[in-house]
Amino acid sequence: MIHIAGTRSEEIRQRIAEDIVSGRLRPGQRLEELQLADQFNVSRTPVRDALRELSGTGLVEIRPNRGTWVAEIDSDQLEELFEAFAEIEALCARLCAVRLTVIERRRLELLHEESEAYVTAGDHEGYARLNEQIHNSIYQGSRNHALYEIVRGLRHRTAPFRVPQFYITNDRMKNSYAEHGALLAAILQEDAQAAYAAMYSHIANSSVNVIGFLRESLHK
Structure with a gap:
């Protein structure tokens, strides 16, 4: 059971x-x-x-x-889905950069610091759990309920394609951690445009990894 x-x-x-x-x-x-x-x-x-x-x-x-x-998985449609996901996540990051409280910024910083241990240990599933918390904190930090519902819906739709044990390599996890670092730096500096760019780049890099894996698996 x-x-x-x-x-x-x-x-x-x-x-x-x-x-x-x-x-x-x-x-x-x-x-x-x-x-x-x-x-x-x-x-x-x-x-x-x-x-x-x-x-x-x-x-x-x-x-x-x-x-x-x-169902048949259409990688082109999936690419469009991730494109929309990147735009909405980036918008959340931009708003989050200017709306987070001091305490919320510190909590986000601590989550990022905690995730380093999972990168060092090569623990993909542990890192994925912290990754979810980091992203959710940014969504909530946007202080926009309508946007929060949209981004959570997109994250739910893309979740099956982001199963960590299949496509995440140690290099991708290390790169993701570094991308989170750049994103966090922009948020802590209250640089809305830099936060937008860092988040968009982060999701774009993740989507390239996912879609590449899927196209490989579909042609086996």
Whole structure:
């Protein structure tokens, strides 16, 4: 039985997403609810919830009265999605640079310092957790609820394609840490334009890494 802090459907969603992105589940393959329920030792309800969530990311296609299927991943559309994601994240960083309180700036600085230990240890999953906290702090620091909802939605849609154990190398993690350093420096200096540029570059670099991995896996 799966035991997690959140919902069972969340872990099932993540596991299925990993299988799709890694190529273990191929486009056009049917996903049987009963078979997945047996695999994860759960009822069909959390499986159904997980598949519904995945349909919102474009990884699966739910066909009324016909079942659920692994969708074709269009790398060009994914590139457009990441382009929009980079613009919105960069806007959050620009606003964050001039709206964070002194205490919030220090908390962000401490998160960045803490993430260094994961880089040194080569702990991709630990770094990914801190990365989420850093980015979320910047979203909240924008002090714009409408923008926060948009960026969280985009982050949710891109999440299955940012599974750390598949495409993050030690070099990419080190580069990401350095990019966070440049971003943090701009925010601490209250340089809105530099924060925008640093965040846009950070997301662009990440997206190149992700899309390159996906194009490779799709042609295996």
